[in-house]
Amino acid sequence: MPEPTAEHSWQIDTGPDPLACADLLAAAFAREPAVSWICGDSARARTHWFRATLRTHARLDGARRHAVVGADGRLLAAAVLTPPRATPGIGARALWASRTVLRCGPRALGRTMRYLDATSGGVTPEAWTLEFVGVRPDLSGRGVGRLLLNHVLAVTPAPRGLYLTTADPGNVPLYEHFGFATLGRTPLGPLSVTSMSRAGARSSS
Secondary structure (H helix, E strand, O other), X not given: OOEEOOOOOOEEEOOOOHHHHHHHHHHHXXXXXXXXXXXXXXXXXHHHHHHHXXXXXXXXXXXXXXXXXXXXXXXXEEEEEEOOOOOOOHHHHHHHHHHHHHXXXXXXXXXXXXXXXXXXXXXXXXXEEEEEEEEOXXXXXXXXXXXXXXXXXXXXXXXXXXXXXXXXXXXXXXHHHOOOEEEEEEEEOOEEEEEEEEOOOOOOO
């Protein structure tokens, strides 16, 4: 159930619909370098890619989604987290791959796999992964992302830390502000992917 906050009638929702999160993230990541490299400039391909990915992610044991919602119930920001050692089974991966090829094309599938192969080596086995965090484009700079990240860091039971990757160099100072440190940078096609970790995040729940 949504938890009320004091800011602008915003609420934290700890169980938002995965497809609603996917649609918000598709808009939030419209100019993000890695998603653009994977999906091209097609808003349709980007939306289907996020929908296929979040459908698969939602079936993982312990997977978490958090969102900020407005007074009208619309999502304003969303975050997606994967618990330690959680990976989709063979059937789930095959279904994701078929959906991605059908709706987004083989290039999107191939480039997603290249991204995962290039970045998976930096994950500490017991760390959580912050897969995505995005804000509705018209609310950028209004504090909704800060509210969501503070919530995520407070409630995620991650004594061995949190891990993330970003291909947008502009995001690195933002994550540093929240206590993440750079582990390394990986070249991938036109991208430079930064891996970051935040040690010892604790749960307050």
